[in-house]
Amino acid sequence: MGIKVVPRHGKSLKEKMYLPAIVGGLKVTFSHFFTNLKDTSNIQTLNYPEEQPKDITERYRGVHRLTKREDDSVRCVACFMCSTACPAECIFIEATEREDNVDEKMPKKFSIDLLECVFCGGCVEACPCDAIRMDTGIFSFVKEKREDFVVDIDTLLSHKPMKGGKK
Amino acid sequence: MATIIVDNKEITVENGALLIEELLKNGIEIPHFCYHPALGKDGNCRMCMVEIEGKKRPQIACDTPITEGMIIRTKGEKIQKVKRQILEMELINHPIDCPICDQAGECSLQNYYMDVGLYENRLSTPKTHGKKNIDIGANVVLDQERCVLCTRCVRFTKDITKTKELGVLNRTDHSVISIFPGRPLSNPYAMNVVDLCPVGALTSKDFRFHKRVWFLEPAEAICNGCSKGCSIYVDHHKAKYEDDSIFRYRPRFNDQINGYFICDVGRLSYKVENKNRESVAKIRGKESEYEYASGKLLRLLKRHQGKILFLISPSLSLEEMAQVKKLSIKYGAKLSGYDICEYDKTFGDDYLKCNDLSTNRRGLNLLDIDESELGESVENIDLAVLIGRDDIETIKNYEQIEVKVLVHPSMPKDNDIYNLYLPMLTHTSRQGSFINIDGYLQFSKSNVEYAKETQSLLQIISILLNDNATTCKEIWDESLNKIIKNIHFEDIQKRSVKMDES
Ligand code: SF4
Ligand code: SF4
Ligand code: SF4
Ligand code: SF4
Ligand code: FES
Numbered sequence: 198m199g200i201k202v203v204p205r206h207g208k209s210l211k212e213k214m215y216l217p218a219i220v221g222g223l224k225v226t227f228s229h230f231f232t233n234l235k236d237t238s239n240i241q242t243l244n245y246p247e248e249q250p251k252d253i254t255e256r257y258r259g260v261h262r263l264t265k266r267e268d269d270s271v272r273c274v275a276c277f278m279c280s281t282a283c284p285a286e287c288i289f290i291e292a293t294e295r296e297d298n299v300d301e302k303m304p305k306k307f308s309i310d311l312l313e314c315v316f317c318g319g320c321v322e323a324c325p326c327d328a329i330r331m332d333t334g335i336f337s338f339v340k341e342k343r344e345d346f347v348v349d350i351d352t353l354l355s356h357k358p359m360k361g362g363k364k
Numbered sequence: 365m366a367t368i369i370v371d372n373k374e375i376t377v378e379n380g381a382l383l384i385e386e387l388l389k390n391g392i393e394i395p396h397f398c399y400h401p402a403l404g405k406d407g408n409c410r411m412c413m414v415e416i417e418g419k420k421r422p423q424i425a426c427d428t429p430i431t432e433g434m435i436i437r438t439k440g441e442k443i444q445k446v447k448r449q450i451l452e453m454e455l456i457n458h459p460i461d462c463p464i465c466d467q468a469g470e471c472s473l474q475n476y477y478m479d480v481g482l483y484e485n486r487l488s489t490p491k492t493h494g495k496k497n498i499d500i501g502a503n504v505v506l507d508q509e510r511c512v513l514c515t516r517c518v519r520f521t522k523d524i525t526k527t528k529e530l531g532v533l534n535r536t537d538h539s540v541i542s543i544f545p546g547r548p549l550s551n552p553y554a555m556n557v558v559d560l561c562p563v564g565a566l567t568s569k570d571f572r573f574h575k576r577v578w579f580l581e582p583a584e585a586i587c588n589g590c591s592k593g594c595s596i597y598v599d600h601h602k603a604k605y606e607d608d609s610i611f612r613y614r615p616r617f618n619d620q621i622n623g624y625f626i627c628d629v630g631r632l633s634y635k636v637e638n639k640n641r642e643s644v645a646k647i648r649g650k651e652s653e654y655e656y657a658s659g660k661l662l663r664l665l666k667r668h669q670g671k672i673l674f675l676i677s678p679s680l681s682l683e684e685m686a687q688v689k690k691l692s693i694k695y696g697a698k699l700s701g702y703d704i705c706e707y708d709k710t711f712g713d714d715y716l717k718c719n720d721l722s723t724n725r726r727g728l729n730l731l732d733i734d735e736s737e738l739g740e741s742v743e744n745i746d747l748a749v750l751i752g753r754d755d756i757e758t759i760k761n762y763e764q765i766e767v768k769v770l771v772h773p774s775m776p777k778d779n780d781i782y783n784l785y786l787p788m789l790t791h792t793s794r795q796g797s798f799i800n801i802d803g804y805l806q807f808s809k810s811n812v813e814y815a816k817e818t819q820s821l822l823q824i825i826s827i828l829l830n831d832n833a834t835t836c837k838e839i840w841d842e843s844l845n846k847i848i849k850n851i852h853f854e855d856i857q858k859r860s861v862k863m864d865e866s
Contacts, residue, residue: 276463277576286604292573301497302464302573325463 253334255359258318260335260348261309262356264328266299271354273328275304279320287313288320289347307350311338334359368434377430384412384425392438395447395476397562398514399426402624403523409454409514411476413446414438422446448480455485457492457537459509467564469577473512492537501529501548502628503555503569508540511565517541517557524625527551541565552717556625559614568612570632575601575611584616585810586798588679588791589630590711591720593800594622595860598634598792598810607641608814610634610792620804620860627717634792640774642787643815649780654817657786661749661769662828664784665695668747668767672697675759677752678706678722678735680821681796681808683839685724685731687825688751690843694829698745701728701735705755718801723791726799726863730847738762751821752788756781771824789820795836797844797856799863805851806860807836 207213233240243250253259264272275292293305320329333356340346366379370392377386382405387394397409405426413422417435422443437443454473462468494508518530518541529549533542543549549557558568580599587594595618602608613634615626645657652660665672674692676685678701685701692699703722712719728735738758742748748759749769754776759765770782773790788794792810799805822834833839840853851861 274464275573276468277579278463281576281578289604294573300464301461 250336253336253359255332255334257334257336257359258316258321258331259333259359260311260338260356261320261329261331261353262333262358263307263350263353264330265354268299270297270299271303271328271350272326273304273307273324274300274302274326275307276302276325278323278325279329282319282323283314284317284319285310285313285315287311304350307353308347309353310347312343312346329353330358332358366430366432366434368430368432368436370436371438379432380429382426383414383428383430383434383436386430387414387425387436387438394425394438395472395479396426397472397512398516400516400560400624403516403519403560406515406519409512410450411447413443413450415440415443444480447476448483451476451480452483452486454512456487457494457509458512459491459493459496459507461510465507465510465564466567466572466577467510467561471564472562494540499569500543501550501554503632504549504558505567505569505572506541507565507567508542509565510563511541511561512563513539513541514562516560516562517566520557520560521549521551521554524556525551525553529554530557552627552629552713553625553715555628555631556615559624571612579603580611582614583792583810583812584808585792586723586800586806586808587613587626587630587633588723589627589633589721590718591722591725591801592621592716592718593723593798593804593806594618594626594630594716595806596626596630598812600792600812608812609638610812618860620862621800621802621806622716625716627715629711629717637790637792637812640790641814641818642773642775642785643818645787646775646779646782646785648783654786654819657784658824658827661784661786664747664767664769665697665828670696671744671746673738673742673745673748673759673765674699675748675750675753676701676733678703678725678728679791680724680727680752681794681798681836682724682727682731682844683796683836684752684794684821684825685727685733686839686843687822687829687833689731689733691825691829697749698741699733700738701725701733702738702758703735703753703755704758705753720801723800724798726801726803727797730799730863771821786824787818788824789814789818794820794822797836797840800860803863804860805848805856805863807853807856809857 205213211217266272275290277290280288280290287310289308290304291306292302295301295303318331321331365376367374367376375390384394384399394412396412398406407424407427410424412425414425415437416423468474496507496509498506500506521527521530529543529547530541533540555568557566579601581601582597582599585596585598587596595616597614597616598610599612600608600610613631615622615624617624645652645654647657672695674688674697676688689699706722707719708721709719711717742762745765747767748765751771754770754772767783769784771786771788773788775785779785793812795809795811797805797807826834833842837853855861
């Protein structure tokens with residue numbers, strides 16, 4: 198054991214004294230403090246959740262939705278491209294025969310485990326039919342049980358694109 | 365033999381053989397639709413074009429006999445252009461519905477498209493449509509739009525099954541594959557057209573939409589549908605949070621046994637493998653701990669020593685038979701492979717299917733296991749152990765047999781007849797060697813893992829024998845090589861081997 202002598206940092210005397218730097222930092226802090234005190238409208242932080250963010254754009258990757266065709270039926274054809282591309286392997290699909298002559302194949306089950314999802318958007322990129330999108334703007338998804346985070350096909354179909362987004 | 369030069373590389377090939385055959389054999393990729401080794405050439409798809417020095421125009425490799433000193437180019441700008449044009453022709457009326465097509469992932473058209481080029485659709489008129497999703501019988505679904513008119517399916521029904529159910533209807537871009545009115549596809553080998561079809565025009569109704577093919581893992585196995593023992597692939601997959609299950613069987617090429625095909629009954633027998641997966645041991649119909657049940661069997665064997673009958677299925681592997689034989693010697697038991705249920709006079713034909721439904725009857729003979737009727741030889745028996753079979757009828761009439769034990773992948777409904785039931789793994793989950801009806805020895809490699817707690821028959825017996833031989837290799841070294849002297853375990857890993865007649 199012994200005492201390790203640490204050399205003082207800084208080159209000039211002013212730097213070695215530290216205090217001038219501390220004063221400089223506090224100056225910035227206080228200038229923001231007084232500006233914000235005078236005018237609260239420009240504050241960068243939010244009083245979440247009373248206050249909701251307004252800067253979520255259409256490109257924001259929110260909770261998924263399954264899109265619909267012109268006749269309001271499901272667009273997905275259960276091709277498994279999304280679940281193949283998904284790095285978290287959290288898309289669970291079961292395919293079935295589609296009987297209404299619109300197409301041959303459709304999903305019987307389609308669920309996404311949002312607890313496993315890493316919101317990478319890979320599924321949206323992979324879909325050849327534009328059947329899955331993440332443009333709902335839903336950024337907060339709170340549930341009480343784990344199982345409730347596995348969203349099923351009906352929920353995914355019920356999600357709407359965010360306001361101002363493309364249909 | 366002839367020497368030819370392909371893409372500046374010299375290779376030695378058979379003189380006079382078809383060029384495509386030898387190129388494919390040498391691992392040189394030649395795109396092709398209509399040529400198939402089992403059906404021969406037809407020369408209608410023009411996909412297999414190669415440049416041959418001295419010939420003005422590109423030639424089809426599937427109808428060019430090899431001559432000494434040929435100089436061939438399979439790559440290069442010129443040939444690429446030709447392929448691209450032919451593919452563009454094929455795609456003019458193709459629906460390109462890969463997302464809903466079961467062939468996607470193993471489709472020749474899709475593969476060649478990715479190889480040859482990603483081009484724009486130059487067509488301004490609407491596509492000519494055909495009928496989709498037509499059930500043409502025998503579990504085969506036809507999509508006329510996806511067809512490339514290679515006529516492989518037509519030639520299969522004409523040349524192989526000779527049933528002639530399929531034909532080409534109409535002319536030019538209205539040409540479609542069709543059955544004749546009121547005469548659906550119906551022959552015991554019909555589903556092979558699904559494998560033959562290079563695109564998604566013929567798909568299996570049984571496999572339809574169950575799994576995308578790129579998830580499937582193929583395991584090499586042999587079919588246990590009959591004594592032909594066709595070579596197959598077991599396509600299985602373990603989805604997240606689910607048990608491993610089998611989705612289809614496909615023929616595995618074996619020129620000694622089944623060629624490129626299998627029968628439909630064998631192909632669909634995978635379902636039994638998925639269904640018969642008992643994993644809980646039972647004592648008098650009540651669930652029991654596995655270890656306890658296995659220990660109880662050991663105690664039973666010790667108690668009834670000298671008065672035991674092992675009734676084994678003639679479909680067990682050689683390894684399993686050898687081990688049961690060892691077990692029977694240890695406990696002075698009678699060992700029998702008598703099994704009347706394994707014959708079906710209506711099953712066989714003159715192609716692949718055989719009346720004998722057991723997979724390894726010749727194995728019984730080889731290991732000298734008795735298969736004559738039980739008759740009076742069971743008079744002093746009071747414990748019967750059925751292995752790999754659940755035909756209680758065979759021993760029902762022998763009242764002196766008090767204790768009945770079943771070791772089988774599935775539990776029959778009337779399960780309280782048995783004093784003890786031990787589950788064992790199914791056929792595609794147990795490795796082993798089999799001798800087929802024509803004397804070919806084959807090794808089935810597939811060991812699909814579905815339930816951790818269920819044991820293979822070799823594991824079960826090794827506990828009863830108190831030895832450690834649980835792998836096929838060990839049993840070959842230990843006992844089988846004493847009987848089969850000229851064939852070794854390694855010899856049957858890659859292909860089947862004909863047994864000596866002696
Ligand atoms: S966003 Fe990424 S992780 Fe989430 S479901 Fe899509 S592909 Fe999977
Ligand atoms: S990729 Fe698109 S069409 Fe295919 S299964 Fe996923 S959502 Fe459905
Ligand atoms: S259905 Fe398939 S095998 Fe038959 S001609 Fe068309 S592409 Fe060829
Ligand atoms: S002929 Fe026999 S061994 Fe071959 S596939 Fe059919 S049942 Fe299986
Ligand atoms: S494979 Fe040669 S023409 Fe079709």
